[in-house]
Amino acid sequence: MAREILQGIAVSAGVSIGKAFFTNRRRRSVSFEIIPPGAADSEVARLEQAASDVRDDLARARDNVPAELRDHAAIINSHMMICQDPKLIRAASQRIRDHHICAEWALDQAVEAIAAAFSAIEDPYIRERVQDVRAVAERIQTRLVGRHAEPMRPPDERIVLMAHDLTPADAMGLPTVKIMSFATAEGGKTSHTGILARSLQIPAVVGVSALEESVADGDLVIVDALRGLILVDPDEAELADYTDLKYQFENYQKSIRRQSTLPAETLDGYRIDVQANIELVEEVPQVLDGGGDGVGLYRTEYAFLNRRTSPTEEELYDEYSQLAGLLSPRRVVFRTLDVGADKMLSEQSQLEEPNPALGLRAIRFCLRHQDVFRRQLRAILRASAHGSASLLFPMISGLHELRQAKHILNEVRAELDAAGLPYDPDMPVGIMVELPSAVLISEALAQEVDFFSIGTNDLIQYSLGIDRGNKHVSYLYQPLHPAIVRSIKYVVDSAHRMGISVCVCGEVASDPYCLPILLGMQIDAISIAPQAIPGIKHILRRTNMEECKELLRDVLSASTVSTINRMVKETIYNRFPEELTFFSSMLDQDD
Amino acid sequence: MQEPIEETQEGLTVTVCVANDQGLHARPAARLAQEAQKFGAELFLAMDGMEVDAKSILDILSLAAAKGTRLTLRGVGADARHALEHLSALFRNRFREE
Numbered sequence: 001m002a003r004e005i006l007q008g009i010a011v012s013a014g015v016s017i018g019k020a021f022f023t024n025r026r027r028r029s030v031s032f033e034i035i036p037p038g039a040a041d042s043e044v045a046r047l048e049q050a051a052s053d054v055r056d057d058l059a060r061a062r063d064n065v066p067a068e069l070r071d072h073a074a075i076i077n078s079h080m081m082i083c084q085d086p087k088l089i090r091a092a093s094q095r096i097r098d099h100h101i102c103a104e105w106a107l108d109q110a111v112e113a114i115a116a117a118f119s120a121i122e123d124p125y126i127r128e129r130v131q132d133v134r135a136v137a138e139r140i141q142t143r144l145v146g147r148h149a150e151p152m153r154p155p156d157e158r159i160v161l162m163a164h165d166l167t168p169a170d171a172m173g174l175p176t177v178k179i180m181s182f183a184t185a186e187g188g189k190t191s192h193t194g195i196l197a198r199s200l201q202i203p204a205v206v207g208v209s210a211l212e213e214s215v216a217d218g219d220l221v222i223v224d225a226l227r228g229l230i231l232v233d234p235d236e237a238e239l240a241d242y243t244d245l246k247y248q249f250e251n252y253q254k255s256i257r258r259q260s261t262l263p264a265e266t267l268d269g270y271r272i273d274v275q276a277n278i279e280l281v282e283e284v285p286q287v288l289d290g291g292g293d294g295v296g297l298y299r300t301e302y303a304f305l306n307r308r309t310s311p312t313e314e315e316l317y318d319e320y321s322q323l324a325g326l327l328s329p330r331r332v333v334f335r336t337l338d339v340g341a342d343k344m345l346s347e348q349s350q351l352e353e354p355n356p357a358l359g360l361r362a363i364r365f366c367l368r369h370q371d372v373f374r375r376q377l378r379a380i381l382r383a384s385a386h387g388s389a390s391l392l393f394p395m396i397s398g399l400h401e402l403r404q405a406k407h408i409l410n411e412v413r414a415e416l417d418a419a420g421l422p423y424d425p426d427m428p429v430g431i432m433v434e435l436p437s438a439v440l441i442s443e444a445l446a447q448e449v450d451f452f453s454i455g456t457n458d459l460i461q462y463s464l465g466i467d468r469g470n471k472h473v474s475y476l477y478q479p480l481h482p483a484i485v486r487s488i489k490y491v492v493d494s495a496h497r498m499g500i501s502v503c504v505c506g507e508v509a510s511d512p513y514c515l516p517i518l519l520g521m522q523i524d525a526i527s528i529a530p531q532a533i534p535g536i537k538h539i540l541r542r543t544n545m546e547e548c549k550e551l552l553r554d555v556l557s558a559s560t561v562s563t564i565n566r567m568v569k570e571t572i573y574n575r576f577p578e579e580l581t582f583f584s585s586m587l588d589q590d591d
Numbered sequence: 592m593q594e595p596i597e598e599t600q601e602g603l604t605v606t607v608c609v610a611n612d613q614g615l616h617a618r619p620a621a622r623l624a625q626e627a628q629k630f631g632a633e634l635f636l637a638m639d640g641m642e643v644d645a646k647s648i649l650d651i652l653s654l655a656a657a658k659g660t661r662l663t664l665r666g667v668g669a670d671a672r673h674a675l676e677h678l679s680a681l682f683r684n685r686f687r688e689e
Contacts, residue, residue, distance in 0.1 A: 078621040081648040085624070088649065114649060123655040129617060133649065309657055315612065 002222070003233035004214045008183065010228035011194030013582065014203030015246035016181035017239065020219045021159035022212075023166070033102040040100065044093045047103035050143035054136070055083045066176055075132075082136045087114060104144050111137045125305070160221050164212060166193045176200060181223040183230055185211040198531065205230060226582060245581070252582055260291030260534035262541065266519065270545040273525035274537050275331075277505055281319065284326045286530040291537055294330030296527025297392070297453065297505045298323065300376065301339055310372050316379035324387030331388040333453070333503075333527075334380045335432065336405075337372065338362045338394040357467070362395030367404055377412045384424035392453055396431040396438055402448060430500075434458035439487045446498035453527070454491055456506030460484055479508045479586050480564045485517065485555055492521045503527055512539050513572045513585045519543060520552030535583065539576060547575075596675050602633075602667035605675045607682040614657040617648075619686035624648040626681060632668030634678070645678070 035043050058080045065073040082088060088110055095106035111133060118130045161179045165186035179202060187193050187206030197204030203225030215221060215232055222231040222242045226249070231238055265271040275296030276287040287295060303311045303319060324332055339361060353359035366373035383389055393405050406429065416423055433442060434455035446452065456479065457468075463483055466473045478484070488504070495502045501524040508514045509526035515536065518526065528536060551571055558564045565587050573580055594606040609615055615623070627634045627645040634645035638660060643650035645664065656662060666675050 074618045074621075077625075078617040078648060081621040081624050084628075085647050085649050086644060087647045117653060121653060121655050123657075125616060126652050126655045129652055132617070309659060311612070 001235060002231040002238055004210075004231075006208045006210050006214055006230040006232065008205040008208035008211075008228045008230065009188065010204070010225040011187075011206050012182075012197035012202065012204040012225060013249075014181065014223075014225045015242055015249055016160060016203050016223045016225075017234075017242055017246065018158060018160045018180045018221065018223075020162050020183075020215050020217060020221045022162045022215075022217055032105045035096070035100050035102055037100065040097045043096050043103050046144065047092060047096065047107065047140075048089065050103070050140050051083055051089050053143050054139045055080055057139070058083065079132060079136050082133055083140070088133070088137070104141060107137055107140060107144070160223055162211060162215060166196075181225065182206075183208055183211060183221075183223055185209055248578075249582055252579070256534040256538040257290075259541070260289075260537055262291070262537070264293070264537050264540050266540060266543045266545045266548075268545045270519070270522075272519070272523060272540070273503075274533055274540070275333075275503070275525055275527040276530040276533060277527050278530060281323050281326070283530055284323065287327075287533070290530055290533040292330075292530060292533045293525075294327055294388070295323070295332040296503050296525060298332055298334050300334060300337055304337065304339065304372075310375070313375045313379050316376060317382050320379050320383030320389075321386040324383045324389050326387075328387035331390060333390040333392050333430070334383075335392040335394055335453075336363070336376055336380075337366055339365055357461075363393050363401055363405060364395065367401065367408075370408065374408060374412055377409055378416065381409075381412060381416055381423040381427065382421055384427045385422040389424065390428040390430060390451070392430050392432060394432040394455070395434065395458075396445070397435050398437060398441065399444060399448070402431060402445060406448070432458075433491050434462065436463050436487070439463075439491055442491045442494035443498065446495050446500050449500065451500050452491060452495045452502045454488055454502060454504045454506070456484070456488070456504060456508040459487065459506075460508075463487060477586075478561045478565075479511065479514055480517070480555070480568060481561045482556075482559060482564065485564070488518070489521050489552075489556065492523055496522070501525065507586060510536050511586050512536070512576070512580060512583045513568050513587050515539065516543055516548040516572060517552050517555055517568065519545065520548035520550075539579065542576070547571075594679070596672060602665050603671045603675055604663050604665045605679050607662050607664055607679050609656050609658055609660045609662065610682065611685040612658055614660070615651055615654060617652065620648050620651040622686050623651055623678065623681060626678060627674070630666075630668070630670050630674035630677075632666045632671040632674050634671075634674055635665040637663040637665065 058076055062073055062076040062080070065076070091113065092103070092106040092110040095101060095109055096103060099106070101109075114133050115130045118127055121127045158178050158180050160181050160183060162183050164184065166182060166184050179200070181202050182193055182197050182204040184193055184206045185208055193204060193206050203223050205223055205225050205228050208230055211230065215230070219232055220234065222234050222238065224231065224242070231242075234242070263271055264274040273293040273296070274291070275294050276283070276292040277297040277299070278284070278287065278295055279299040279302045303316060320334065360368060380389060380391055391409070393402065396402050409429065413423070413425075428450035430449050430451035430453055431438070431445060432453050432455045433439060433445075435458075438445060439459070442452070460477060460479060460481075461468055464476055464478065464481060466476045468474055468477045492502050503525035504518050504523050505527035509518060510528035510532040515526070519540070526536070551568065554567055555564050558567065569587060596603050596605045611619055624646055635642050636645040636651060636654065637643075638654050638656055641654065642665070643654060645651065654662075664675055664678055666672070
């Protein structure tokens with residue numbers, strides 16, 4: 001048995017075995033000391049020296065940024081500017097002189113003063129820049145305490161990079177070819193470390209709270225970024241097992257990549273489209289390389305975030321037409337603005353909504369702010385002349401909303417006709433089915449649109465009445481709850497009766513245990529995260545439609561979610577026992 | 592369409608406009624402060640009656656100036672005119688690296 005097995009969150013899949021190397025550890029608590037009279041000058045000098053050292057470290061890190069991470073280098077540049085900002089160091093120096101406190105304490109106070117000033121800023125992007133100030137101050141504190149006095153030594157062999165928290169500068173100060181994997185004590189599913197690791201395609205586990213206490217530099221560790229484990233000082237048997245697993249995983253990755261451009265077709269010839277959910281044009285190459293059949297959900301919110309004024313029609317048109325052109329002849333589905341709840345536009349953030357998830361969001365927001373909506377519709381319509389575009393309205397709760405939205409769309413079409421601007425007159429128009437009300441009237445809705453897209457993430461939350469982000473009730477987030485399975489089935493049947501197609505987007509579609517049930521319903525397409533496409537296509541190509549239908553029948557006859565989960569897990573696991581070790585499932589949480 | 596540099600009692604001033612899409616976010620703010628620090632003159636940036644230090648990235652960020660915002664640059668000191676010319680050119684070029 002390993003000396004210790006630590007649990008964290010896997011954010012970039014894979015396995016690696018190597019020696020641990022810490023770039024930073026949690027600093028000790030700040031010292032709060034009063035300095036003797038006359039010591040202020042030397043204390044200020046100590047602070048300035050520390051800041052200047054950190055600036056030099058950052059400059060070195062920036063100059064060594066490898067070409068593939070150039071985009072991240074701008075972050076280091078702003079950290080350098082923060083490091084020499086008069087608001088930080090001069091303000092802290094003033095505090096040393098005025099209050100006769102030590103440099104650490106003064107710096108801490110200066111940071112808190114900046115944090116207080118920034119917390120009043122309305123723009124959420126600017127407000128969050130306080131994180132950068134804290135990251136820089138943390139480096140200066142480390143210098144002040146005198147640890148890591150020597151410059152970060154580049155390792156002479158490939159290492160497992162460990163850190164309390166990994167800032168971009170930390171990660172980029174090291175040659176990336178030497179990093180086998182990451183592990184950090186801080187961080188969650190969406191942290192920067194995960195993004196970085198996925199773009200470098202190396203395994204990463206974050207949120208390993210006991211990491212610093214349990215691992216020393218040079219310890220042999222296994223990073224299991226399939227299950228989110230760190231094995232410290234493993235024994236011979238574990239080493240043998242993991243060497244084997246690593247080999248299998250790498251082979252598996254290669255084989256699914258090789259086969260990813262084959263059609264998404266079951267063994268008995270049932271074919272669906274496997275599309276991608278994306279929000280940036282930059283993600284298109286990953287979609288195409290992974291064998292995606294276009295983009296089933298383009299989230300259009302990004303261009304509207306972090307700014308005070310809405311983007312112009314021309315800006316949106318540039319973005320949308322570029323996307324449509326790049327993907328052509330594959331299709332791209334533009335979902336109109338889905339702001340509210342978690343993603344506030346600054347115009348909207350002034351609304352005091354006690355319950356934003358049930359508030360003025362998505363299509364409701366657009367129908368209220370028609371200037372923004374019309375501008376977006378014009379841009380999407382104009383982009384439709386450059387490729388195969390479709391339009392998708394989110395959060396439709398009833399026929400009236402749909403008719404209002406379509407009425408505005410027709411007015412915008414007439415404007416474009418009058419202006420002589422080209423667009424695709426046959427651009428398909430669909431709706432997101434993600435509210436229980438839309439499920440129940442899906443047959444009526446299907447008569448007025450060209451396709452449905454079932455947003456399972458929201459449908460589960462609204463149907464089961466739970467907020468997934470709320471840890472007290474997240475155990476109730478059950479994708480295979482009988483009510484959810486029946487809802488999806490009902491929507492698919494309504495759509496097919498009316499002769500329109502159905503796409504399922506949401507995590508359910510990329511869960512290898514849930515996918516066969518959706519297939520059994522004879523859905524037409526799924527839309528999933530781009531990195532999940534090769535693996536899901538591989539599973540799909542070895543699935544049998546008749547078995548999926550049989551499994552669906554069994555699931556529909558069960559009345560509790562635990563029965564369903566047990567039944568599904570056994571059936572699917574027996575089908576793909578080896579492959580499934582490389583997947584995580586939403587069903588795992590209730591074990 | 593460069594705005595003229597004007598002489599006032601408080602030093603030289605020039606009006607600039609934020610032309611880049613995302614406004615004065617971290618990257619342009621860093622670049623502005625970096626360039627401003629190269630001059631000996633005291634340099635300030637004003638918006639809606641609030642004036643901040645143009646050599647401080649944190650001050651610049653705190654304006655949260657969006658695209659289209661008009662700001663006043665003010666400089667006091669020997670190389671103020673040169674500084675204002677240089678910084679207003681940065682705004683016109685949307686802070687692109689040369």
